[in-house]
Amino acid sequence: MFEKVLIANRGEIACRVIRTCRRLGIRTVAVYSEADAGAQHARLADEAWPIGGARPQDSYLCGERIIEVAKRSGAQAVHPGYGFLSENADFAEAVEAAGLVFIGPKAASMRKMGSKAGAKRLMESHGVPVVPGYAGEDQDPGRLQIEADGIGYPLMIKAAHGGGGKGMRIVRASEDFAAALESCRREAAGAFGRDRVLLERYVEEPRHIEIQVFADSHGKVVHLGERECSAQRRYQKVVEESPSPFLTPELRQRMGAAAVAAARAIDYVNAGTVEFIVGPRGDFHFMEINTRLQVEHPVTELVTGLDLVEWQLRVAAGEPLPLSQGEIRHRGHAIEVRLYAEDPAAGFLPGSGRLETLRLPEPGPHVRLDTGVVEGDTVTVHYDPMIAKLIVHDTDRPRALARLREALADCEVVGPKSNVDFLERLVRHPRIVEGRIHTAYLDRHLDEVLPPEEDAPAELLAAAAVAALLHDEAATRAAARAGSDPHSPWAIADGWRLGHAGERLLCFLHRGQRLELHARGHAGDYRLSGAAGEREVRAARLDGRWLDLILDDRRLRLRARADAGRAFVHDGERRLSLPRVGAYQAEAGAGAGGDDRVRAPMPGRIVLVKAEPGQAVAEGEEVLVMEAMKMELSLRAPRAGVVRAVQAGAGEFVEADAVLLTLEA
Template sequence: MFNRILIANRGEIACRIIKTARRLGIETVAVYSEADRNSRHVRLADQAVLIGPAASAQSYLSTEKIIAAAKACNAEAIHPGYGFLSENTAFRQACDDAGIVFIGPPASAIKAMGSKSAAKKLMETANVPLTPGYHGDNQDTDFLKQQADHIGYPVLIKAAAGGGGKGMRLVESAEDFAASLVSCKQEASASFGDDLVLIEKYITQPRHVEIQIFADEHGNCVHLFERDCSVQRRHQKILEEAPAPGLSAELRHTMGEAAVKAAVATGYVGAGTVEFIMGPTGNFYFMEMNTRLQVEHPVTEMITGQDLVEWQLRVAAGQPLPLRQDQLTVTGHAIEARIYAESPDKDFMPATGTLLHYHPPANSRYVRVDSGVEQGDAITPFYDPMIAKLIVWDEDRDNALARMQQALQHYQIAGVQTNIQFLSRLVGCPAFMQADLDTALITRQHDYLFVPAAAVPDATFAALAVSELVREANAPHQENSPWDIHDNWRSNLAATRVFDFQHDDAKVTVRAQAHSQGWTLHINGQRFDANGTALDAQRFRICINGHCQDMTVVRNEHQRHVFYGDQQWLIHNTHDLPPQVGQEQDDKGLQAPMPGIVVALLAEAGSHVTRNTPLLTLSAMKMEYTISAPSDGIVRKLLCAVGEQVDDGADLIEFDASAA
């Protein structure tokens, strides 16, 4: 086994690898960019090496800097995690040339699976089921259309070098094929430097089912069963579970055998995932093979009791697989939810900010949190906005669902917008609970999942007012000064306090009158009898009309991040509220909705455009966002350039709607 490894990654996967390495007595070396100087993976590792500025191309994607760091620290092996250089053939070769063990598959396997087209050709020779389609090199437009006509619509046009949902177009009819092909090739070229595409039959109501495989250098290859990853947004996974619901033992066995065939055909070594598209009748087809550990690997660990990172380390050290196929079994059911800094109601736009309050549910036999952050850390615009992975396990799927709902209710984050409440609705929506799964589930359940923000209940405002009163009563005061004691004593009339709160556009006044048992509060004509105690600086036990419940309040100047029951709210104390905060904002025009890099200017200065005409594309946190004309008008001036890093709210285009 290795004495020291370098982890060529960041965030939660780096922390995850460190955890296993430490248990095995292996020293770890972290690498970090200037933006990650104070990150959790840097704090956890035995050593850490600065490798460059925030931009990935100059740090985490720099083969030369990572190899140099490994040599300088005498690391025997490099674990690439996932993303970044994990599936980069040149990086694997550089490790070989430097005499450093790459904890992953051989370069030949990475290369074979790097092209969707080449991979499908290889799978065809291995008798792995393929989606009907064309995977050849002829890229003539007329020829490709003939292939699509022969396959039958709807079809998918897919970039051969694609991934992450980019370079993909659904074509419903022959009339739409030519325009979709041009659009797909342009995106493929811009994203991957290769406009080669393939054509496949579009499977209606598709499920995304993948098989975890493992192989060693001694000719052994096993699968560790399947995961369902059908629930996605922006073609990216958001919920995963294992085992996949509704699969018969025969189908599970058949898919597992097909995945092993795929691995053997590539001469595979290490951890990999064979991904299949499965139709409503159980027919399944090879989609791609990921030659690395997957983000969702914890659900497989939970149902098999195996540590897949340990397996990776042992295989890379030349040891045989720890178990044979007949020794692997499934126990219970596991579900993973990805906690993102994003705004689901704004098309899942990534969010940035500092984690003023970070309180995940406690780890236990049933709950696991893989996180790359701690309270006080920042979510920056430079990398993927995933905060953590929440994984639950129980004896069956129904109990696992209940565990997930409970865990999400106990996950508290303040300081950055998250998808936690959206995930709670998603896990609780009828389709997911009934395992009616396909990749369009979020679209199908749109009305259930995307609901207008509810008004804050008056009882919540009452509870917040009580927390303010309790906090004041417990605040330090000057000794022997009667004017600095907050005990509500008055010589004649009872003490009365007035609080003015605001949530979005709703303004609420709370009048609190003290008495011997607590307070009587009046809100919108309602009366509440209340009392409370402080559990710590942020947690309170609040009793409203005899009903007692814990409340967490995170204060940040005029803001109150309130966690109460299974809801969370951002409420302002308007005594300290700047006039513009919480009020209706004027249309700022064409400004950056998030920090990012300008990747395309789609209109010229002086051009007349119509409403919704794309004008500019920003890239940030693994997402592209197109800014369109808000109305008919004239593009007066371009205020940014391609490649420029812009801040949230930066002016991008001077637009004149009055000239339309």
């Protein structure tokens, strides 16, 4: 086994590898960019070295700098994590050339999978089922149009080099092909440096099922079962689980055998994932092999009881696989969701900013958290905005889903917007509960799971007010006990006023609207009026994270937290998190500006300018395309009008809220 390993990555995967290495007695070396100088992975490792600027191309994508740090620090091996250089054959080769061990497959195996077109031909020759399509060298748009028309519609255009949902377009009619091809090629060139594409028949209502494989340098190849990742949005996985509720034992066996055959076809060593698209009748087709550890590997770990990072380390050190195929056991059901800093209401626009509050469920036998940030850290614009992976496990799928709902209810994020509300609604959706989701469902029916724009529920608003009142009274008592006269009448938090019963004014903000509640009473007995209506509260008690109260003769028990700045309540299905504002604080005025400007929603690079001064545009017409946080964003005219000025050019980096285009008044 190794004495010291360098992790050529960041975030939760770097933290994950560091923790496994620590358990095995292996020292770790972290690398970090200027933006990550205070990041968790840099703090957790035994030593950490700077490697460059905030942009990935200035740091985490600089293979020569990473190798230099590995040699100077005395590391014997490099773990690439996932993303960045993890599937870069040139980097793997350079690591080996430097006398270090690359913890992953050989460069030759990566190169066989680096081209989707070549991989498809190779798999077909080894008897692995593939989707009909075109993967030829001739990339002339006219030839591609002819091939597409021959395959038939719907079909999918896919970047031949790359993954992660980038450079993929579904085309449903011949007349839409040319525009989709241009967009796909542009995105592929920006993400992977190459714009070659392949065409495949599009399977309607498909399931996405992947098989975890492992191989050692002694010729042994095994699979560790499947993960179903059919709940997707724009080709990005949203829910991952194992085992799949769709597979029969017979289909599971056939797909496992096909995955092992695929790994043998490229002389694979170490961890990999063979991805299949599966039709409604159980017909399955090879998609690709991810030549690295996957983001969703924890679900496999929970159902097998194995540490896949430890297996990676042992295989890379030349040891045989710890278990044979017949010795691998599966137990129970595991589900993973990813908590992101993003705004579902704004098209899942990635977010950034300081995590002012980050509360997550307590890890335990049924709940696992993989995270690279803690409260107070900053989600930056330079990298993937994932906050944490939340993974649950129980004896069967219904129990695992119940665990997941409970765990999500314990999550609270204040700072950048998050997708917690969206995830809570999603895991209660009948398609998820019944195991009937397919990869296209969310894109077609996203409105069914997006949190609604609605007023604060009166019952939750009243509970939030009670939590705030109980907090304030407890804080007053604590301050009095710490003062010089703890028995002073001025330290009594009962709201009493000379000449009349005491009344307190509580103010919250909800979706920019000020909500006022008047409260009389103290110590858990109150009469509330105002935004929540007329309410009577008795026997309210805030104990740890739970609020017990009788509200209008109905006993309730809710998750609740409150402090001087915010009140949070959750009734098991709905959540309400409200900033508190001063009772006499003036309301903020409306923001400046109007509907004649197109602004950058976040920092990023302008990819394409599609309008010019004097041009007439329709409302909603695409006028610019920008790239930010590894995704392409379409910016559209806010109304019909004539372009007055374009204030950004292709290739230019712009800051958030920068005015990019203005319309004539």
